[in-house]
Amino acid sequence: MTRIVVVGGGAGGLELATRLGRKLGKKGQASVVLVDKNRTHLWKPLLHEVATGSLDAGIDALSYRSHAANHGFEFQLGEVDDVNREDQLVTLKPMVEEGKEVLPARQLNYDYLIMAIGSVSNDFNTKGVKDNCIFLDNPSRADLFHRRMLNRFLQYSQNDEAQSGEKVRVAIVGAGATGVELSAELHNALDQLRAYGVPNLSHSSLAVTLVEAGEKILPALPVRISSSAHSELQKMGVDVRTKTMVTEATPEGLTTKDGELIKADIMVWAAGIKCPEFMKDLGGLETNRINQLVVRPTLQTSRDSNVYAIGDCASCAMGEDGFVPPRAQSAHQMATLVFKNIVRQIEEKPLLEFEYKDHGSLVSLSRYSTVGSLMGNLMQGSMMIEGRIARIMYISLYRMHQIALHGYMKTGLMMLVGRINQVLRPKLKLH
Numbered sequence: 001m002t003r004i005v006v007v008g009g010g011a012g013g014l015e016l017a018t019r020l021g022r023k024l025g026k027k028g029q030a031s032v033v034l035v036d037k038n039r040t041h042l043w044k045p046l047l048h049e050v051a052t053g054s055l056d057a058g059i060d061a062l063s064y065r066s067h068a069a070n071h072g073f074e075f076q077l078g079e080v081d082d083v084n085r086e087d088q089l090v091t092l093k094p095m096v097e098e099g100k101e102v103l104p105a106r107q108l109n110y111d112y113l114i115m116a117i118g119s120v121s122n123d124f125n126t127k128g129v130k131d132n133c134i135f136l137d138n139p140s141r142a143d144l145f146h147r148r149m150l151n152r153f154l155q156y157s158q159n160d161e162a163q164s165g166e167k168v169r170v171a172i173v174g175a176g177a178t179g180v181e182l183s184a185e186l187h188n189a190l191d192q193l194r195a196y197g198v199p200n201l202s203h204s205s206l207a208v209t210l211v212e213a214g215e216k217i218l219p220a221l222p223v224r225i226s227s228s229a230h231s232e233l234q235k236m237g238v239d240v241r242t243k244t245m246v247t248e249a250t251p252e253g254l255t256t257k258d259g260e261l262i263k264a265d266i267m268v269w270a271a272g273i274k275c276p277e278f279m280k281d282l283g284g285l286e287t288n289r290i291n292q293l294v295v296r297p298t299l300q301t302s303r304d305s306n307v308y309a310i311g312d313c314a315s316c317a318m319g320e321d322g323f324v325p326p327r328a329q330s331a332h333q334m335a336t337l338v339f340k341n342i343v344r345q346i347e348e349k350p351l352l353e354f355e356y357k358d359h360g361s362l363v364s365l366s367r368y369s370t371v372g373s374l375m376g377n378l379m380q381g382s383m384m385i386e387g388r389i390a391r392i393m394y395i396s397l398y399r400m401h402q403i404a405l406h407g408y409m410k411t412g413l414m415m416l417v418g419r420i421n422q423v424l425r426p427k428l429k430l431h
Contacts, residue, residue: 034073183238286302
């Protein structure tokens with residue numbers, strides 16, 4: 001029986017494993033295995049909401065094992081150590097928790113291997129960043145930020161800091177979607193904490209500094225969208241600093257190239273991405289400078305037709321337009337094509353080539369506003385939207401991901417449960 005191994009249960013990897021399980025696994029035409037080092041899945045664009053407590057990962061996360069049982073594939077908890085392409089084997093590291101080995105090192109054989117491990121934050125070897133900044137690239141780091149944020153606000157509320165003009169200071173490096181959305185969610189968190197009775201908090205209790213080395217925030221988006229988001233953030237009181245390069249992070253704050261110290265109690269680094277270091281020499285596959293696997297237009301890796309890569313860990317050229325951007329919609333589109341190509345490869349049919357379609361970009365500024373553009377390459381230029389319509393479209397992106405995993409009926413029920421929870425549960429996770 002054909003054996004398909006998908007490594008990485010992010011947006012693209014989980015959608016792909018689910019579709020392959022439904023199409024081939026349930027019918028006994030192939031054995032499909034999903035490997036991930038975490039037990040649960042959370043849509044990565046929601047991490048900033050987990051960090052501030054607007055979203056409770058304990059409620060919204062999806063269990064890989066239960067999902068696998070319902071959709072015709074197998075789940076293996078583990079982290080890749082090596083790939084032997086000659087023998088078509090994936091080696092998983094031993095799983096160790098609290099100093100004890102829970103699972104031994106294992107080997108999985110494959111006929112087709114899909115790497116979908118996503119990306120991690122890139123600190124560009126900036127001094128002190130690893131020791132003093134939080135990377136918002138997985139749920140555990142988002143939980144760490146959430147705990148530090150709550151503890152800092154509690155500390156502030158019990159001391160004389162409000163009377164002395166002190167503030168809770170948060171500095172965010174990188175004004176892409178994560179940095180911009182986190183800046184807005186922090187102000188929403190402050191409002192909710194005030195509503196739930198945390199004493200001595202006011203609108204002036206929080207100082208958020210958003211630092212961007214480039215000329216504008218949201219550098220991947222059109223100027224008019226960037227300008228609109230910039231204006232909204234300034235209305236909230238966010239100190240937006242463009243053309244500002246950080247050279248060092250210390251326990252006191254961020255040092256800029258000009259020698260200025262941006263004081264901060266909590267620092268977040270969201271300034272770039274790369275793939276984990278182990279990808280650099282994985283199985284002798286070709287990688288680029290940020291450890292992404294170089295792929296052909298069919299999304300097969302350049303040196304092996306039976307190994308694919310999708311999402312943030314794939315370096316896929318778009319002709320003269322550069323490379324496919326590391327975004328959720330890219331991972332979704334890549335998963336769709338690889339699903340078709342693996343089925344076609346099994347049936348010995350010609351493979352299809354990937355064509356990225358930019359459906360626009362949306363950035364949520366918490367409950368305050370949403371801005372973005374729709375149908376990026378489906379019309380001349382793009383259509384800018386904001387406000388309630390943009391918010392509805394932003395939420396619909398997550399709903400589309402849920403539909404891909406669960407289908408329309410179950411997604412509808414999940415939406416209903418979500419509405420009920422808005423009544424039953426606090427609007428902010430307080431623990």
